[in-house]
Amino acid sequence: AQKVTQAQTEISVVEKEDVTLDCVYETRDTTYYLFWYKQPPSGELVFLIRRNSFDEQNEISGRYSWNFQKSTSSFNFTITASQVVDSAVYFCALGGSTLGRLYFGRGTQLTVWP
């Protein structure tokens, strides 16, 4: 069965702190995709990253970084030097090789206080 678990329901940090959002997935597929989306208070889903199961290289984009570890079925997301504008709900999602339906975690509400 396909499943995504985001165990952290809510996280609060103070500005400039680093924060890591956890994502653990289950799949029997050998080829799959992992996604992270940001949902700010305005409600839209903002695409952050898509990672192919064959590419385990960690990725960094500005203050954002992602750690993909197939051995532990995890795809964690770290924000370095958090800012108030990072406050949002973050979703991790799992998709198959044909990019059909996505399986979403329940989301992590991140609040960054000034």
Add this chain to the structure above:
Amino acid sequence: DAEITQSPRHKITETGRQVTLACHQTWNHNNMFWYRQDLGHGLRLIHYSYGVQDTNKGEVSDGYSVSRSNTEDLPLTLESAASSQTSVYFCASSSDRTGGYTFGSGTRLTVV
């Protein structure tokens, strides 16, 4: 630029009425999806389509229907709206050829 648009953005309707939410994409994606978002549940799949004339049920399909008569559109119909269908609805489209997966801006539906 290619895009995916949902309409209306907000809708209030009464229990028992039929409601249709529109989704239109110009990405020329074969795959289209409808998800609903509820607090504590993330996004759950309602219906999806992998091409014209193809429709499939997702995990929360009761009370909803879709039809796919062309590549661009996948309207979602609530046959008889219920208060339990108050939610935010997202349409999405994807293509395994391009690797793209795009969401619309969402429709907030309130059933009173």
